Amino acid sequence: MGIVVQKYGGTSVADPERIKAVAEHVAFTRSHGNDVVVVVSAMGKTTDNLISLANQVSSTHPGRELDMLLTTGERISMALVCMALADIGIDAVSFTGSQVGIITDTVHTKAKILEVKGDRLREALAAGKVAVVAGFQGVSTDSEITTLGRGGSDTTAVALAAAVNADVCEIYTDVTGVFSADPRIVPQARKLQHLDFEEMLEMAGAGSKVLALRSVEFARNHNVPLHVRSSFTWEHGTWVLDMSAFNAQQSSKENAMEDPIISGVVHETGEAKVTVFGVADKPGISAALFEPLADANVNVDMIVQNTSKDGITDISFTVPKSDLATALKIVNAVAGELGAAGVTHDEAVAKISLVGAGMKTSPGVAAKMFRVLADANVNIEMISTSTIRVSVVVGAANTEKALRTLHTAFGLDSGQAYSAPLPERK
Amino acid sequence: MGIVVQKYGGTSVADPERIKAVAEHVAFTRSHGNDVVVVVSAMGKTTDNLISLANQVSSTHPGRELDMLLTTGERISMALVCMALADIGIDAVSFTGSQVGIITDTVHTKAKILEVKGDRLREALAAGKVAVVAGFQGVSTDSEITTLGRGGSDTTAVALAAAVNADVCEIYTDVTGVFSADPRIVPQARKLQHLDFEEMLEMAGAGSKVLALRSVEFARNHNVPLHVRSSFTWEHGTWVLDMSAFNAQQSSKENAMEDPIISGVVHETGEAKVTVFGVADKPGISAALFEPLADANVNVDMIVQNTSKDGITDISFTVPKSDLATALKIVNAVAGELGAAGVTHDEAVAKISLVGAGMKTSPGVAAKMFRVLADANVNIEMISTSTIRVSVVVGAANTEKALRTLHTAFGLDSGQAYSAPLPERK
Numbered sequence: 001m002g003i004v005v006q007k008y009g010g011t012s013v014a015d016p017e018r019i020k021a022v023a024e025h026v027a028f029t030r031s032h033g034n035d036v037v038v039v040v041s042a043m044g045k046t047t048d049n050l051i052s053l054a055n056q057v058s059s060t061h062p063g064r065e066l067d068m069l070l071t072t073g074e075r076i077s078m079a080l081v082c083m084a085l086a087d088i089g090i091d092a093v094s095f096t097g098s099q100v101g102i103i104t105d106t107v108h109t110k111a112k113i114l115e116v117k118g119d120r121l122r123e124a125l126a127a128g129k130v131a132v133v134a135g136f137q138g139v140s141t142d143s144e145i146t147t148l149g150r151g152g153s154d155t156t157a158v159a160l161a162a163a164v165n166a167d168v169c170e171i172y173t174d175v176t177g178v179f180s181a182d183p184r185i186v187p188q189a190r191k192l193q194h195l196d197f198e199e200m201l202e203m204a205g206a207g208s209k210v211l212a213l214r215s216v217e218f219a220r221n222h223n224v225p226l227h228v229r230s231s232f233t234w235e236h237g238t239w240v241l242d243m244s245a246f247n248a249q250q251s252s253k254e255n256a257m258e259d260p261i262i263s264g265v266v267h268e269t270g271e272a273k274v275t276v277f278g279v280a281d282k283p284g285i286s287a288a289l290f291e292p293l294a295d296a297n298v299n300v301d302m303i304v305q306n307t308s309k310d311g312i313t314d315i316s317f318t319v320p321k322s323d324l325a326t327a328l329k330i331v332n333a334v335a336g337e338l339g340a341a342g343v344t345h346d347e348a349v350a351k352i353s354l355v356g357a358g359m360k361t362s363p364g365v366a367a368k369m370f371r372v373l374a375d376a377n378v379n380i381e382m383i384s385t386s387t388i389r390v391s392v393v394v395g396a397a398n399t400e401k402a403l404r405t406l407h408t409a410f411g412l413d414s415g416q417a418y419s420a421p422l423p424e425r426k
Numbered sequence: 427m428g429i430v431v432q433k434y435g436g437t438s439v440a441d442p443e444r445i446k447a448v449a450e451h452v453a454f455t456r457s458h459g460n461d462v463v464v465v466v467s468a469m470g471k472t473t474d475n476l477i478s479l480a481n482q483v484s485s486t487h488p489g490r491e492l493d494m495l496l497t498t499g500e501r502i503s504m505a506l507v508c509m510a511l512a513d514i515g516i517d518a519v520s521f522t523g524s525q526v527g528i529i530t531d532t533v534h535t536k537a538k539i540l541e542v543k544g545d546r547l548r549e550a551l552a553a554g555k556v557a558v559v560a561g562f563q564g565v566s567t568d569s570e571i572t573t574l575g576r577g578g579s580d581t582t583a584v585a586l587a588a589a590v591n592a593d594v595c596e597i598y599t600d601v602t603g604v605f606s607a608d609p610r611i612v613p614q615a616r617k618l619q620h621l622d623f624e625e626m627l628e629m630a631g632a633g634s635k636v637l638a639l640r641s642v643e644f645a646r647n648h649n650v651p652l653h654v655r656s657s658f659t660w661e662h663g664t665w666v667l668d669m670s671a672f673n674a675q676q677s678s679k680e681n682a683m684e685d686p687i688i689s690g691v692v693h694e695t696g697e698a699k700v701t702v703f704g705v706a707d708k709p710g711i712s713a714a715l716f717e718p719l720a721d722a723n724v725n726v727d728m729i730v731q732n733t734s735k736d737g738i739t740d741i742s743f744t745v746p747k748s749d750l751a752t753a754l755k756i757v758n759a760v761a762g763e764l765g766a767a768g769v770t771h772d773e774a775v776a777k778i779s780l781v782g783a784g785m786k787t788s789p790g791v792a793a794k795m796f797r798v799l800a801d802a803n804v805n806i807e808m809i810s811t812s813t814i815r816v817s818v819v820v821g822a823a824n825t826e827k828a829l830r831t832l833h834t835a836f837g838l839d840s841g842q843a844y845s846a847p848l849p850e851r852k
Contacts, residue, residue, distance in 0.1 A: 016482035023483075050502065056442035057449075057506045058513035065512070068520055069505035072498035076476065079495035083484035086491070094494055 002167035003125070004029055007039040007135065007157035011174040012231035013077050014044035022172075023084035025234060026130055030090065035125045037164065038092075038132045039157040040081055042073025063108025067137075067147045071097070074134035074153070081132050092130040095120055097137035098145065102156065104138035110149035111138055113218075118163040125164070133160060151212020158215045162222035169224050171211065176230040177237035178203070178210050180264040180412040186403050188413040192263060196243035196357045199263050200226075202389040206353035207268025216240065243357065261358035261365060262410040265403055268351040271301055271318040273381065273393060274331055278341025279315060281308030288338060289315065292330050298323045302351065302384045302391065312341075316382055318393065321347060349381065350399040353391040354406065366390045372409040378402050428593035429551070430455055433465040433561065433583035437600040438657035439503050440470035448598075449510035451660060452556055456516065461551045463590065464518075464558045465583040466507055468499025489534025493563075493573045497523070500560035500579070507558050518556040521546055523563035524571065528582065530564035536575035537564055544589040551590070559586060577638020584641045588648035595650050597637065602656040603663035604629070604636050606690040606838040612829050614839040618689060622669035622783045625689050626652075628815040632779035633694025642666065669783065687784035687791060688836040691829055694777040697727055697744040699807065699819060700757055704767025705741060707734030714764060715741065718756050724749045728777065728810045728817065738767075742808055744819065747773055775807065776825040779817040780832065792816045798835040804828050 006026065013019050022038075029036050050069050054061050078094040085092040101117025124131040135153025140146045148155050154171060161169035178200070181189040195203075197220035204213040210228055219226050219240065229237030279285055286305070293300055303317045319327045328345060335343050359365050366383075369390055373380060378401060382393035394402055407413060432452065439445050448464075455462050476495050480487050504520040511518040527543025550557040561579025566572045574581050580597060587595035604626070607615040621629075623646035630639040636654055645652050645666065655663030705711055712731070719726055729743040745753045754771060761769050785791050792809075795816055799806060804827060808819035820828055833839060 016479060019483045053442060053502070053506060054509055057445045058509035060512040061509055062512050065505040065508040065520055068501055068522075069509075072501050075494055075498050076479070079491040080479060080483045082491040083480055083487055083495075086486040086488050087484035094491055096494075 002034050003037065003161075003164050004034045005037045005039065005157050005161040005164070005166045005169045006172060007153060007170065008041065008081075008172045008231060009153065009174070010041045010044050010047070012172045013040055013081065016080075018231070019043075019077075019080050019084050020087075022081060022231065023088055023090070025231070026081075026085060027088055027090055030130065034167075036130045037121065037125070037160055037166070038078075038081060038130060039135045039153060039160060040074055040077040040132065041135050041153040042070075043077050043080075046073040046076065064144055067108050067145050070147055071134065071137040071145055074136055078132045078134045085130055085132070090130055091128065092132055093124050094132045094134070095124075096134050097156065098139035100131075100133050100160070102138035102159065104140050104146045104148070106140040106142050106144070106146070108140075108144070108146055111140060111146035113138060113148065113155065113159050114141065116159050116163040118160065121160065121164060151214050154212050154215035155218055158218045158222070158224050158226070161224045162218070166224065168227050169219065170227045170229060171215075172229060172231035173210065174230065174232060175210060175228075176233055176235055177228050178208065178240070178264070181403055181407050182267065185267070185400050186265070186407045188404075188407060190412070192238045194243060194246070195238060195240045195263060197240060198388055199355055199357050200240045202353070202355045202386065203264060203266050206266040206355060206389060206391060207270075207351060208264075208266050211240070261362045262354050262356035262412065264355055265406050265410070265412065266353045266355060267399055267403055268353075269396060269399060270320055270322075271349065271351060272321045272324045272345055272347040273316060273318050273349045274324075274327060274343065274345045275314060275316040276331060276335050276338075276340050276343050277314050278312050279335075279338055281311050281313040285338060286315065289331065289334055290317075292334060293319075293327060296326055296330055298327045298330070300327075302382060302393065304382045304384060318349070318351065318382070346381075348396040349393050350396045350402070351391055351393050352399070352402045352406065353389055354410065355389045357388050359388045359390075368409070369406065372405055373402060376401055376405045378405075428460050429463065429587075429590050430460045431463045431465065431583050431587040431590070431592045431595045432598060433579060433596065434467065434507075434598045434657060435579065435600070436467045436470050436473070438598045439466055439507065442506075444657070445469075445503075445506050445510050446513075448507060448657065449514055449516070451657070452507075452511060453514055453516055456556065460593075462556045463547065463551070463586055463592070464504075464507060464556060465561045465579060465586060466500055466503040466558065467561050467579040468496075469503050469506075472499040472502065490570055493534050493571050496573055497560065497563045497571055500562055504558045504560045511556055511558070516556055517554065518558055519550050520558045520560070521550075522560050523582065524565035526557075526559050526586070528564035528585065530566050530572045530574070532566040532568050532570070532572070534566075534570070534572055537566060537572035539564060539574065539581065539585050540567070542585050542589040544586065547586065547590060577640050580638050580641035581644055584644045584648070584650050584652070587650045588644070592650065594653050595645065596653045596655060597641075598655060598657035599636065600656065600658060601636060601654075602659055602661055603654050604634065604666070604690070607829055607833050608693065611693070611826050612691070612833045614830075614833060616838070618664045620669060620672070621664060621666045621689060623666060624814055625781055625783050626666045628779070628781045628812065629690060629692050632692040632781060632815060632817060633696075633777060634690075634692050637666070687788045688780050688782035688838065690781055691832045691836070691838065692779045692781060693825055693829055694779075695775075695822060695825060696746055696748075697775065697777060698747045698750045698771055698773040699742060699744050699775045700750075700753060700769065700771045701740060701742040702757060702761050702764075702766050702769050703740050704738050705761075705764055707737050707739040711764060712741070715757065715760055716743075718760060719745075719753060722752055722756055724753045724756070726753075728808055728819065730808045730810060744775070744777065744808070772807075774822040775819050776822045776828075777817055777819050778825070778828045778832065779815055780836065781815045783814050785814045785816075794835070795832065798831055799828060802827055802831045804831075 104111035226240040530537035561582040652666040
């Protein structure tokens with residue numbers, strides 16, 4: 001007996017057949033004695049279609065109205081899932097974000113959750129019902145309908161799981177779990193059984209699209225175990241949890257030996273590189289460059305500044321390609337004021353990252369990575385590291401070669417990342 | 427300066443182009459100094475598509491979930507209309523039925539309005555904004571989302587018009603007004619300029635589809651002038667109001683002379699006739715027959731019982747064709763218990779009604795109607811009358827002939843029903 005929160009993404013409820021399959025799986029989960037909270041996204045392309053309609057009627061999309069428009073998608077899904085459950089004899093009740101008490105700030109289209117009341121959720125579970133909740137939405141402190149922005153439905157699911165102290169938050173999607181690399185590029189990639197919250201955070205930050213960074217952060221902060229799995233195969237997927245606590249419960253010696261240094265290789269091809277040449281290396285230069293970018297909401301990722309030579313240095317950074325035009329306009333202006341020698345940019349780049357909790361205690365990962373890439377004749381343009389991640393920027397044409405070579409060199413092609421058993425369903 | 431409530435039906439907001447046209451018309455109305463409240467239906471076939479989805483996922487449609495599903499349609503429309511208004515510089519704000527305080531009873535899928543709070547509506551107007559409200563929906567005394575059933579958006583508009591004491595409630599649809607007969611059948615039919623609430627009620631009850639009976643009743647009870655017009659031509663349509671009060675304001679002598687006896691000929695082909703033969707004419711027979719029909723929610727329309735002969739009589743009544751199977755099952759059972767001689771039914775019938783406030787003071791309308799039909803060789807199967815309406819049931823094959831002959835005979839083919847000017851826009 002436990003409480004299971006199940007989040008179904010857009011492809012998992014894309015059509016009536018998929019919705020019926022979801023209902024069957026909810027029934028299956030209940031038949032094992034669990035209380036179930038279901039969180040749904042909008043069906044398939046619904047959100048895209050609504051945005052297209054908005055673009056057709058207007059070039060002006062007030063946030064309040066856009067949120068009202070887009071939240072209808074999840075409401076349609078939740079009502080249909082409840083009907084499909086009723087059809088197979090499961091008593092279910094739907095709740096909007098507002099009805100379930102997801103209180104947000106007042107920032108339309110990207111609201112942050114301030115509080116989850118969840119009274120009606122607990123009442124429904126206590127009455128033996130399945131609760132079906134619209135993802136992606138809440139109600140602001142001003143009593144207006146808000147949306148949570150990208151990855152919003154995952155965040156709804158994690159927030160509700162924390163509110164009802166669920167045993168697990170299952171994220172159903174169109175892939176079977178988190179892989180050691182993108183299987184479309186690295187055929188030898190394998191599904192990871194376990195990941196630590198920190199590793200998943202780094203992977204999401206490095207370009208993995210499976211889970212939104214924000215929902216992983218929320219899960220880590222509230223210690224909500226995540227289970228990423230497919231609604232097309234229903235097979236067990238990848239657990240994301242606090243591995244140190246989990247290992248402590250297991251026979252620790254056995255597990256310690258099995259811990260791999262690297263969990264996965266992640267790539268990101270959606271960014272472009274900008275370099276400002278020949279800047280004076282003195283206090284305030286970086287601020288002068290990056291403050292106006294932040295003010296313009298340009299999402300700067302990697303920043304690298306070399307040691308200066310004769311008091312002159314170069315600064316490189318990456319931004320999403322969609323922000324490049326804005327970024328160049330600002331940087332060119334600032335570079336002129338700073339007396340920089342020039343500004344260049346390159347869209348044909350890829351960021352390749354190695355992520356693994358084992359790095360903390362295993363020195364030499366970065367050095368090995370650089371050697372492997374050098375042997376494969378892949379030139380490294382930028383480097384950035386964190387305690388459990390090493391990222392490099394390489395030419396986009398080298399993406400596949402870099403991924404496959406590193407995947408093999410770090411022993412990810414075969415074997416298990418963790419031999420520990422999956423957490424027991426209570 | 428006044429307050430104008432404008433209700434736009436599904437065809438009026440069917441696509442982005444129509445929505446932009448609605449926004450332009452709202453701007454036009456405001457440019458004449460009016461405050462505007464807009465009530466919208468779901469776009470085109472949205473509601474049908476949602477019902478189709480519901481049927482595909484489930485044969486069980488709990489009312490609460492069905493209401494949640496269907497109310498999304500109007501929410502999409504209202505957000506899009508607000509965006510289109512914003513695009514042309516009109517400050518607009520959308521409200522769901524719940525947000526605007528339309529409080530209903532707890533009967534899902536056909537809730538009745540108990541109260542309209544309208545605080546946010548008045549605030550929006552006071553702030554100089556256009557209020558755009560989702561039709562067809564409210565919130566129950568249990569705080570659940572409800573829908574108002576058939577004609578719900580018209581009822582929303584009339585209820586809001588009453589709440590803000592609007593000067594007029596404009597109902598925009600795909601026809602240019604209320605006609606003296608269905609123009610698809612009677613080419614000489616002409617648009618009526620004015621109708622009394624009572625006449626519109628009888629016409630709606632007799633089969634006219636332009637306005638839902640329920641919204642007309644609400645308008646009469648709260649004395650809300652209605653203006654039925656087209657969002658495709660924007661020309662002036664038909665006013666429905668309290669004619670006696672209106673005429674009292676005008677030069678009464680002049681108008682009295684112009685008052686026609688008959689305003690229109692209405693037909694209804696969606697009903698079937700059921701006859702129970704040879705029933706004993708004694709107290710309780712009618713109750714025995716019609717109570718179980720009412721219990722089964724069969725919507726009985728005309729009921730005719732002839733004077734008995736030798737203590738034996740026949741009872742005929744009409745029901746919607748969709749209720750016929752249910753009705754026959756019940757009637758056959760009851761007829762057996764009552765010892766009736768037999769039960770017959772006929773689906774090939776049409777109800778033809780003459781409606782006109784002038785009938786009250788002009789005897790002989792019914793007699794003239796029967797003579798006209800007899801001369802046209804149209805056999806009359808049933809007759810029923812009210813103070814301002816005469817209805818007959820004839821064979822369906824005679825529908826066109828009966829309508830056209832009556833339309834001509836009662837002088838409806840030419841001239842104006844009322845020569846009075848349209849009410850002045852304040």
